[in-house]
Amino acid sequence: MAISDEELVRRLESVPMVEGPDFRKAVLGRVRAGFSRPDRLKPVRTLALGLAWAAAVAIVLGIAFFRQPSPQISGATMLSNVNVTQDGDRVLVKANIKGTLEFDQTRLTKVGTLPDGTVVLKRKAGATGPAAIVYHAADGEVLKTSVAVN
Amino acid sequence: MSYSNFSATDLYLVKKEEDLDRIAVERCLEGDSDAFGELITRYQRPVFNTVLHMVGDAEDAREVCQQAFMKAFEHLASYDRDRKFFSWIYRVAVNESINWLKARRPHEELDEHIETPRANPAQQFEELEVWRDLHEEILKLEPNYRAVVILRHFVHFSYDEIAEILKLPEKTVKSRLFTARQLLREALEARGHGN
Numbered sequence: 001m002a003i004s005d006e007e008l009v010r011r012l013e014s015v016p017m018v019e020g021p022d023f024r025k026a027v028l029g030r031v032r033a034g035f036s037r038p039d040r041l042k043p044v045r046t047l048a049l050g051l052a053w054a055a056a057v058a059i060v061l062g063i064a065f066f067r068q069p070s071p072q073i074s075g076a077t078m079l080s081n082v083n084v085t086q087d088g089d090r091v092l093v094k095a096n097i098k099g100t101l102e103f104d105q106t107r108l109t110k111v112g113t114l115p116d117g118t119v120v121l122k123r124k125a126g127a128t129g130p131a132a133i134v135y136h137a138a139d140g141e142v143l144k145t146s147v148a149v150n
Numbered sequence: 151m152s153y154s155n156f157s158a159t160d161l162y163l164v165k166k167e168e169d170l171d172r173i174a175v176e177r178c179l180e181g182d183s184d185a186f187g188e189l190i191t192r193y194q195r196p197v198f199n200t201v202l203h204m205v206g207d208a209e210d211a212r213e214v215c216q217q218a219f220m221k222a223f224e225h226l227a228s229y230d231r232d233r234k235f236f237s238w239i240y241r242v243a244v245n246e247s248i249n250w251l252k253a254r255r256p257h258e259e260l261d262e263h264i265e266t267p268r269a270n271p272a273q274q275f276e277e278l279e280v281w282r283d284l285h286e287e288i289l290k291l292e293p294n295y296r297a298v299v300i301l302r303h304f305v306h307f308s309y310d311e312i313a314e315i316l317k318l319p320e321k322t323v324k325s326r327l328f329t330a331r332q333l334l335r336e337a338l339e340a341r342g343h344g345n
Contacts (some may be wrong), residue, residue: 003335003343012303012334015281020198021212024190027219031183 082135086147091121091133099137107131107149123149167192171235178226194219196305197243203300204247206289218246237314240301244315248293252338255302287337295330298323 013060081096091108093101094117103110107127111120124132130146137143177185197218202211222229222242229238285322288296301312313320 003338005331005335008275008331008335008338011281011284011305012299013306015284015304017195017199018202020202020215023216023219024187024218025196027223028183028187029189030220031186031223120258150326 036048036059082143084133084145084147087098089123089149091123091131091147091149092118093121093133094118097105097139102134102136104131104133104146128129154278168234168236172231175226175235177229178223178336186226189203189222189239190219190236199299200240200305201247203248203285203288203317204244204293204296206285210250214246214250215243217244221246233314234311237311240305240307240315241317244297244301248297251293257296283338283341283343284334287334287341290337291330291333295326295333298326299330299334302327 016022020081083094083096085092085094090111093103095101103121107124107129108121108131109124111122113119121133126150131149132144132146135143169303170188174188178189194215196210198215201215201218202208205211205214218239220238225242229235229301261288277288288299291299298312301307301315307315309320309323311320316323320328
């Protein structure tokens, strides 16, 4: 049997509002702790962040300049219990712990899962740039890396 | 929230509330964070209900809402004080909800047994039990359609207010609402609901 528009509107408008949580304490707590400021009040923080960023870049460049190159396995990343290997257009993700895999679906697509549990991802046609791979381990650990797809 | 439903006294009160919002925003921009607390207290209940219906889960709604208020605080200077504050705060909340819904999509499960099934919002809010089917169908609507239904029928905004909140022409709001209600009617009829 058909439902009239009036009946649908009546049903929709009879849904009561629920009492939500009180956000005042949580939001103001973060505000007062200095996590956040209105844009108009930001120049000092922006300047401080800029100086900190410049100092960090200088340290990294300094270390890179003086450090001897060390041998490394090309195209492979080891995230404690997750091994990410890149082979051309394909990226293999082998996890030794239980968890869920999340990846940049704008650049990669899942091809399948090998019998040993290795997930095979493939670069999407025309996709370029860094593709994030995140593994949420069942114990709460989050492992992140990215691969360059070209 | 439509002014046509208010008496002259009510209209005065609504106008006064808008003035209070403007004063609170000014105080906040001058560094008085307590003033933002007043704005939170005034809008947290309807904003939470809007976000709850948008994302369909109370815990997620809490997170999205908190994020929306934080974002509103950080970008308060960009709020155009010639416009109503509530339109702006709702826009921030709806956009946060839509962004959250988009971000939730690209999840790929490696082990399906690990993922805990998401609870239905109606299970978390017994008050909404009666509207379970309606809620399930609302959650199946595209977020753009879902937003107009929620703003019109749950928070009771007028068409021009929804247009201002969503930054859409009023006729687009009306056409989206028409389509959304049609989809809801068809879905409910398919579930055996009728007059």
